[in-house]
Amino acid sequence: MFSQKGLSLDQAPPISVVFRFFLQGASFGILGGVLLALYQNEIFDPASKGALVLTHVFTLGIMLSVMLAALFQMLPVIAGVKLTSPAKKANWVQYPLIAGILSLLLAFHFGKIAWLYLLASLLLGGSLLFISFEMIKKLLQVPNHTSSSKGITAALFSLAILVIAALYLTATLGGYSEGIHYVQIKTAHYSFGLFGWIAVLIISISFQVIEMFYVTPPYPNFANRYLSNGILFLLAAASILSFFLPDIWMICHLILALLLSIYAIITLKRLSKRKRPVSDATVWFWRLGLGSLIISMLCFALGLFVQTAWIHALAYLFFGAFALSIVFAMFYKIIPFLTWFHLSSQGYFTAPMMHEVIHPKTAKKHFWIHCSMMTAFIMSLIVPQLIVLASLLTVLSFGWMGYQIIHAHLLYVKTQKEGHKFSMNA
Amino acid sequence: MIISHYMKHEHRLCDDYFAKAEEAASKKDWEEATKQFEIFAHETLQHFKKEEEVLFPAFEKQTGSTEGPTGVMKYEHEHVRGLIGKMAEAILDEDVDAYLSLAESMMILLQQHNMKEEQMLYAMCDRVLPVATKEETLEAMKQTEL
Ligand SMILES: [Fe+2]
Numbered sequence: 001m002f003s004q005k006g007l008s009l010d011q012a013p014p015i016s017v018v019f020r021f022f023l024q025g026a027s028f029g030i031l032g033g034v035l036l037a038l039y040q041n042e043i044f045d046p047a048s049k050g051a052l053v054l055t056h057v058f059t060l061g062i063m064l065s066v067m068l069a070a071l072f073q074m075l076p077v078i079a080g081v082k083l084t085s086p087a088k089k090a091n092w093v094q095y096p097l098i099a100g101i102l103s104l105l106l107a108f109h110f111g112k113i114a115w116l117y118l119l120a121s122l123l124l125g126g127s128l129l130f131i132s133f134e135m136i137k138k139l140l141q142v143p144n145h146t147s148s149s150k151g152i153t154a155a156l157f158s159l160a161i162l163v164i165a166a167l168y169l170t171a172t173l174g175g176y177s178e179g180i181h182y183v184q185i186k187t188a189h190y191s192f193g194l195f196g197w198i199a200v201l202i203i204s205i206s207f208q209v210i211e212m213f214y215v216t217p218p219y220p221n222f223a224n225r226y227l228s229n230g231i232l233f234l235l236a237a238a239s240i241l242s243f244f245l246p247d248i249w250m251i252c253h254l255i256l257a258l259l260l261s262i263y264a265i266i267t268l269k270r271l272s273k274r275k276r277p278v279s280d281a282t283v284w285f286w287r288l289g290l291g292s293l294i295i296s297m298l299c300f301a302l303g304l305f306v307q308t309a310w311i312h313a314l315a316y317l318f319f320g321a322f323a324l325s326i327v328f329a330m331f332y333k334i335i336p337f338l339t340w341f342h343l344s345s346q347g348y349f350t351a352p353m354m355h356e357v358i359h360p361k362t363a364k365k366h367f368w369i370h371c372s373m374m375t376a377f378i379m380s381l382i383v384p385q386l387i388v389l390a391s392l393l394t395v396l397s398f399g400w401m402g403y404q405i406i407h408a409h410l411l412y413v414k415t416q417k418e419g420h421k422f423s424m425n426a
Numbered sequence: 427m428i429i430s431h432y433m434k435h436e437h438r439l440c441d442d443y444f445a446k447a448e449e450a451a452s453k454k455d456w457e458e459a460t461k462q463f464e465i466f467a468h469e470t471l472q473h474f475k476k477e478e479e480v481l482f483p484a485f486e487k488q489t490g491s492t493e494g495p496t497g498v499m500k501y502e503h504e505h506v507r508g509l510i511g512k513m514a515e516a517i518l519d520e521d522v523d524a525y526l527s528l529a530e531s532m533m534i535l536l537q538q539h540n541m542k543e544e545q546m547l548y549a550m551c552d553r554v555l556p557v558a559t560k561e562e563t564l565e566a567m568k569q570t571e572l
């Protein structure tokens with residue numbers, strides 16, 4: 001009936017699961033920075049292999065990793081879903097996932113090696129379909145759905161659909177299929193990926209955490225109730241109709257751009273009405289992310305009518321800025337809170353406080369690194385050489401993130417080893 | 427929805443005092459911070475008392491289970507009580523950094539707790555308790571003082 005356990009230790013996954021997936025995301029981020037130095041401005045040509053590789057470093061390597069970290073952590077808390085043996089499931093997902101992402105990147109880079117596509121399909125298809133169905137199964141059993149748990153279910157459905165679409169694409173690229181519907185499936189694949197998976201997941205999580213972390217007025221009902229499922233419905237309808245009406249995606253994308261912009265405006269408004277006036281770096285990350293989403297959607301909508309390369313480039317860059325900013329906004333709350341919470345629940349009265357795990361000033365510095373990185377990317381559309389700076393700043397940004405995770409982990413282990421503990425069951 | 431309505435209102439009230447205390451502390455206005463924090467602590471503990479002594483027993487009696495949701499809520503109350511003590515110390519020491527850090531943990535802990543109550547526990551109380559019991563419970567909560 002009700003989630004039987006609260007935010008208590010036996011129900012939360014081991015903290016290592018969260019640390020590991022975040023670290024995976026940070027490592028792929030560093031890899032992305034390095035690859036950027038290799039491909040350079042080629043990435044702005046959507047037909048290039050550099051664009052294909054970098055897009056998947058971003059979506060699979062970075063976004064998917066941290067979103068899995070967030071899901072493993074948040075499903076129990078915000079949806080009352082308890083995954084059985086989370087640590088084991090995390091293993092089953094994590095190793096095939098890393099191997100799968102690397103083989104996919106290699107396949108994209110080298111182009112025509114059929115077995116690499118096959119290997120990537122097996123590893124990624126297997127692990128991602130497994131975990132998405134596992135989570136969906138648990139979510140469908142939840143009796144009291146909140147807007148968040150409904151949205152997360154919709155996002156996971158999108159993940160499953162986009163993976164299935166991807167299998168068709170890799171089969172075509174690997175020469176295992178003729179790919180008659182390649183174009184339609186590809187559009188469905190990235191639309192479900194960017195809108196149905198990334199955006200809907202961020203939206204559903206924000207329904208809960210914006211109110212929770214910043215104490216804001218609640219979201220209006222129409223957003224809360226219908227947005228996530230509405231986006232999923234639009235995507236599904238457009239995917240099916242596109243076999244008969246190829247232009248349907250344009251209408252669908254236009255509506256999606258409008259919906260996401262409205263969402264961003266509503267959320268920015270919540271933030272401006274928050275009761276806690278103290279504004280830390282995470283508030284700024286949210287603002288930057290939502291602002292970027294609006295710009296991205298504007299460019300995206302414009303790009304539907306004009307075929308100007310830089311408008312498309314801006315739409316993708318700002319979408320990346322949106323997703324990454326939200327990731328960092330969540331990261332700087334989740335890591336310190338979890339470290340403190342796990343240790344203090346275990347009874348350590350020497351548990352480090354949130355600010356001792358990651359000081360707000362550290363997060364603020366990262367905010368500026370992140371802003372500089374974004375600026376370098378955008379400026380490189382005008383001054384191509386700046387892409388090298390963007391690459392360096394990407395490495396720095398994710399290196400920074402990785403360092404925070406390792407630091408928190410070491411602090412955690414140290415407290416467990418040396419800390420003083422209350423004996424609770426005396 | 428009379429239970430949800432009344433209890434949600436109390437949650438929001440506590441949030442207000444909490445935010446005022448936090449703002450004052452961030453400006454090192456310790457006199458104001460102390461004043462607002464004392465109200466926050468008093469209101470929060472009184473609210474917990476209403477839940478633990480009136481609402482939860484009524485719910486447990488109706489559903490016949492003393493474990494499950496109410497057990498979890500009480501466990502989380504203990505955690506919050508511990509933090510209130512630490513925040514009071516930080517105010518006495520006039521330690522801004524410690525206060526803001528504890529405040530951060532407190533807010534996340536308390537908000538996720540309140541959300542679970544509002545979205546699930548209170549909603550269930552409003553659903554399963556007979557009307558007469560609900561009115562009695564509400565009246566009893568209004569009379570409860572720390
Ligand atoms: Fe409570």
Ligand SMILES: [Fe+2]
Pocket residue numbers: 433437473477540543
């Ligand atoms: Fe409460």
